[in-house]
Amino acid sequence: MNIKTKEGNKQYKAGSSFEYRLMRKLAHKGLCVRSAGSHGVVDIILLSKDFTDLIQCKYTEKDNADLTALLKGDNIKLFEKLEVSNNTRKFLVIKQGRANDPLILRYEPLWEKWIGAFLY
Numbered sequence: 001m002n003i004k005t006k007e008g009n010k011q012y013k014a015g016s017s018f019e020y021r022l023m024r025k026l027a028h029k030g031l032c033v034r035s036a037g038s039h040g041v042v043d044i045i046l047l048s049k050d051f052t053d054l055i056q057c058k059y060t061e062k063d064n065a066d067l068t069a070l071l072k073g074d075n076i077k078l079f080e081k082l083e084v085s086n087n088t089r090k091f092l093v094i095k096q097g098r099a100n101d102p103l104i105l106r107y108e109p110l111w112e113k114w115i116g117a118f119l120y
Helices: 006-029 067-071 074-081
Strands: 031-034 044-047 052-060 088-096 103-108 113-116
Touching: 006 031, 006 044, 006 052, 052 074, 067 088, 074 088
Parallel strands: 052 088
Antiparallel strands: 031 044, 044 052, 088 103, 103 113
């Protein structure tokens, strides 16, 4: 039986709360769907008229997270390798500490790199 610790449960609640806030900000762009439990590589799917956006959310209480280590993580590598159509984009949205605005990166498959981006 998998029992969550208080710390793990607190982190999960903060992360899911962040995902719901992001969905509210994106609601004007199209249909937003959240992957409950975040057991996959995609946390939010945004379906709009022109694009399908796949969004991986990361939440950390640290003000200066190690982004290099984060981008080398297994879940991010799987996300990068996920095969998608030409009108599908991949975003990584990172909420760090007390910062008001999250860091938003879009995966550029041509360069195989994450670049700064706007999502909403």
